[in-house]
Amino acid sequence: MKKIDSAAQFLTEQMDLFQCPVCRQAFQQVENRSLRCESGHLFDLSKKGTLYFLLKGSKNEYDKEMLTARFQIAQAGLFDPLLDSVYQHIQNKETGHLLDVGCGEGSQLDYLTKLGLKGQKIGFDISKDAIQLAASHFTSAFWCVADLAQSPFATSQYDTILNIFSPSNYQEFERLLKPGGQVLKVVPEKDYLMELRALFYRDQKERQDYSNELVIKKFKEHFSSIETKRVRYQFPLTDDAFKDLMKMTPLSWGASEAAKQYAMEHPLSYITVDVCLLIGSD
Template identity: 45%
Template sequence: MLKKIDRGQIFLHDQLALFRCPKCQQKMISAQNYQLRCEQHHHYDLSKKGTLHFLDHHVKTDYDKEMLGHRQKMIQAGLYEPLLAIMKDLLVEDHVSTLVDMGCGEGSFLNELANLNVPGVKIGFDISKDGVALATEQEAEAFWCVADITNLPFNDDSVSHLLNIFSPSHYGEFHRVLKPGGKVIKIVPETNYLRELRQAFYADDQTKQSYSNEKVVRKFAEEMNLISERHLTYTFDVSEELQMDLVKMSPLHWGASAESLQKSRAQLIEKITIDLLILVGCK
C-alpha cells in the first residue's frame, strides 16, 4: 500500500497542469522528488501526509482541530444527508472533470460525495492546517492542501466545478479558474439554520436568533449566471451521544456567554433544523 506522500506525488505528476504558483502566478513545470516547482523556481514540498502548504504567511483561524472534529462527527452521523443527495444529483448529471471544495474544513463533504460516486478529480483546500490534517484521514481519493480562496493555486480555465459550502466567496478567482461553462455550487444558511442552537446560545438576544443571507444571495446573482436555486429544510434527530458535537460543531458558540453554554449542555436538543439555499451558477 502506498504511503500518503507517494500518493500525493503521483497526483501532482498526473495533474500538474491544474496548478499555478500563488507567489508569481506562473505555471508549475515539475512535480518531482515530492516537490512542486514553478517557472520562477518557487517550490512547495509535500508533507508526510501528502499535502501541500501554498500559503507564504500565517493565517489566524479559530477553526481548530477540536471544532472541526465535532463537525466531522455530525456529518458522519448524517446531518447533511439530504443536502449531499441533492449535490450528488447536480454533479452526477453534469460533466465533472475537476471538483474543488473551497474551505473544505476536515474534508467530510468531499469524502461523502466521493462515497456517493460523484465523478472527477477531487481537491479540497482550507486555510486551516488543522482541517487539512484531519482531511488526510478521510478515505476519499482526493488531494488536500492549505491555500487561500483569494489567491487560488490553480491555472486559468482549469476547474470544471467549485464547491462553496458555508464558506466565503471570491468571484474574481472563481471566474479565473473555472473552465468555460464551469459551475459553482454554493450552499448558504437560511433564516432557520441551526435555529435551536441560536435559541439556546442567545436566549436574551433576538437579533442573533435568526440569519439573513440576502446580501450573499444577491452578490452571487450579480457575479454568476444563476442557473438554479433550491431551498432545503428539514430536521435532524440528535442523539444524546451527539449533543456535545452539535454544540461545538459551528462558530455559533463563540459569542455565547459561559452561562448560556452551560445551560445548552445541560438541556438536550433532540432535533436540529437544517435550513439551506443551494445556488448553482456558471461562469
C-alpha cells in the first residue's frame, strides 16, 4: 500500500486522537486524503503520508545537515541504552496511545518500536525537514508537523507522552493525557557530552558546566507521582560518528570557528551520555 493510503487509513481509524488546531473541534472525516473538521477546515496528507498542522510557518535552528547527522549517529546507537531505559518504563506497550513530542527525525520512536512497542504511535515535530526525514525512513509511527502551542491532538486520548531532549508544555500534556497517563521526559545531566563541551569551550570553563536543576524542579511541580532515573554511559566514536556528533549538537552553535577547527583536529574516541529520565503521572 502507498504511504499516503496507509496514512489515510490510519486517520480514518484513529480520528479520535486528533482535533482541529484552528477551531479545536473534532475531525469529522477523511475525504480525498484530507482530514476535515466540523467547521470545514482541511488538512491534506502529503505523498509521504504526513500531515502539516502548522497555522503559520515556523523557523527553527535545526537544518537538514544537523538532522541527517542526528539520524546517522542515532542509527549508530548513541541513544540506544537511554532508549532501552525509556522502553522499560512505558506503560501499556501493547495497546496504548503514545505521542512523541518533538520526535525529530524519528529515530527514537522507531527504535522503541523495534524493541516491541505496539499500540498507536504518533510522532510530531515543529520542523518540517525533521518530519520529512522521519517519513522517508520509518513507517513505525504516524508523522506530522505540529506546534505544541496549537496542538492538533485530542483531549484525554494518550497513555504516554514522550518528551526527549525537547521543550515541555505541562498544561498541554495534562490536557492530552488519559487519566493515569504518564509523561516520560529525558533531560541532559551534568556530564552529558562533557568531552565535546571541554573541546569546544577550552577557554571558558563556565560554559562547560550544565545544570538541569530548574527543568527538574518544574517537572516535579506538575505531577503527584514522580520517579527519576539517571542513565549514564560512554559511547565509542568512529571518525564519522564524531563528525556527526559535532554537526548534530546545539553546542556547536555557541562554539567559535577556531574552537570547531580545534575539535576537528582532535577527534574524540568516545563520548559520555548522561541523562535524567523523569517519569511523571497523577
